[in-house]
Amino acid sequence: MTNSPIDVCVQGAGAVGAALALALSRRGFWVALSNPVAAPTGPDVRAYALSAASVALLTELKVWDALPLDARTPVQEMRVAGDRGGALQFSAWEQCVSQLAWIVDAAELDRCLADALRYAPHVQRVDAPVDAPLQAICEGKQSASRERLGVRYERQRYGHSAVAARLTATQPHAGVAWQWFRSPDVLALLPFDRPEPGCSYGLVWSMPEADAKTWLAAPQADFEDALQAAIGEAGARIGTLQLASERFAWPLFTAQAEPWCGEGWALLGDAAHAVHPLAGQGLNLGLGDVITLARLLAEQRQATPWRSPGDARLLRRYARERSLAATAMNGVGDGLWQLFSRPQAPLAELRNRGLSLVNQLGPVKRWLAQQAFHA
Numbered sequence: 001m002t003n004s005p006i007d008v009c010v011q012g013a014g015a016v017g018a019a020l021a022l023a024l025s026r027r028g029f030w031v032a033l034s035n036p037v038a039a040p041t042g043p044d045v046r047a048y049a050l051s052a053a054s055v056a057l058l059t060e061l062k063v064w065d066a067l068p069l070d071a072r073t074p075v076q077e078m079r080v081a082g083d084r085g086g087a088l089q090f091s092a093w094e095q096c097v098s099q100l101a102w103i104v105d106a107a108e109l110d111r112c113l114a115d116a117l118r119y120a121p122h123v124q125r126v127d128a129p130v131d132a133p134l135q136a137i138c139e140g141k142q143s144a145s146r147e148r149l150g151v152r153y154e155r156q157r158y159g160h161s162a163v164a165a166r167l168t169a170t171q172p173h174a175g176v177a178w179q180w181f182r183s184p185d186v187l188a189l190l191p192f193d194r195p196e197p198g199c200s201y202g203l204v205w206s207m208p209e210a211d212a213k214t215w216l217a218a219p220q221a222d223f224e225d226a227l228q229a230a231i232g233e234a235g236a237r238i239g240t241l242q243l244a245s246e247r248f249a250w251p252l253f254t255a256q257a258e259p260w261c262g263e264g265w266a267l268l269g270d271a272a273h274a275v276h277p278l279a280g281q282g283l284n285l286g287l288g289d290v291i292t293l294a295r296l297l298a299e300q301r302q303a304t305p306w307r308s309p310g311d312a313r314l315l316r317r318y319a320r321e322r323s324l325a326a327t328a329m330n331g332v333g334d335g336l337w338q339l340f341s342r343p344q345a346p347l348a349e350l351r352n353r354g355l356s357l358v359n360q361l362g363p364v365k366r367w368l369a370q371q372a373f374h375a
Ligand SMILES: Cc1cc2nc3c(=O)[nH]c(=O)nc-3n(C[C@H](O)[C@H](O)[C@H](O)COP(=O)(O)OP(=O)(O)OC[C@H]3O[C@@H](n4cnc5c(N)ncnc54)[C@H](O)[C@@H]3O)c2cc1C
Pocket: 011, 012, 013, 014, 015, 016, 017, 034, 035, 036, 038, 046, 047, 048, 049, 050, 138, 139, 140, 141, 142, 143, 144, 145, 162, 163, 164, 204, 250, 268, 269, 270, 271, 277, 280, 281, 282, 283, 284, 285, 286
């Protein structure tokens, strides 16, 4: 690292901050990456569903190919079931793609991003933010810098938590992802290859907070019985499920920052938007923020090199583009949640028929798949 002046100070080295630092470094910007030493937490049991656009960015950053093969599993098929027989199914074959999405080990992704940062020529790790024309705030949901800037970030709480864990199954997953809208809980099994190659799943089970507390504390055998009962007839295909990790829970809420940027600063990732994990899109959105901001900064540097990376007009363009994407995604996740969180009978019939109807409508289904798997 030379003594070149820093162009961008990235605050927060989660997946979004790390990816931004790498993307800017590749475009010739000088970056300081600040992250406090975090208190040790338990293992990260999350398995992310990543879209084609996220995978393309990670490939460009030389992170994707560094992931061990058993830390990234392609999804060939997705089966969604309602609580009264409604069903919706996507397949890679039907969508004419090699895979619908990839399921990626969260801890391994962080490790590969950190490795790539070690070799990034323009990135300097610092203990505290440094002066720079642009402060890119990627501090996650609890961002203190966002609070200091007086940005509003109103949380809409669902009263639900997402319980996550790793599972093994007695039958091969065959690349199938499952999701059950059971009203009020939503259960997702993401095909995975750790710890058992070909026979593991990442679990995300969203349920009322009180239930989540109970199931976190419940004996392993009781939890596994409840899970097996919840997947019902699909158990014949999936086999017997067993816990293969500790269980962790995350409280669920949605939020969007207002404003997203100002002269010399911008928010990215969960610091700017929180979405319901049933859509599996929080990190995809954050990596989308990285793609857009890096592109706009590079275009500006080429066209008008005298302009500052903290130029308010440029940052407003970034915010306009990305807040639209975040609002749309929030609409989908929140809409599904509102529809399926109420057990009332007439609504139950309608939403289940709706699912099955979408399954038969080619163009609507293709549009949905485009939003969910490619963006
Ligand atoms: C159960 C669950 C399942 C999920 N599944 C998916 C999925 O399938 N697909 C998907 O796309 N998304 C998914 N998500 C969402 C995804 O986890 C988040 O959107 C993503 O991790 C956000 O990344 P981030 O870098 O913005 O924030 P974070 O990961 O929270 O990182 C923020 C970083 O900033 C640091 N920091 C905090 N304060 C400061 C400070 N003052 N100064 C400097 N640094 C600071 C923190 O230490 C941390 O390193 C899931 C989430 C959950 C809870």
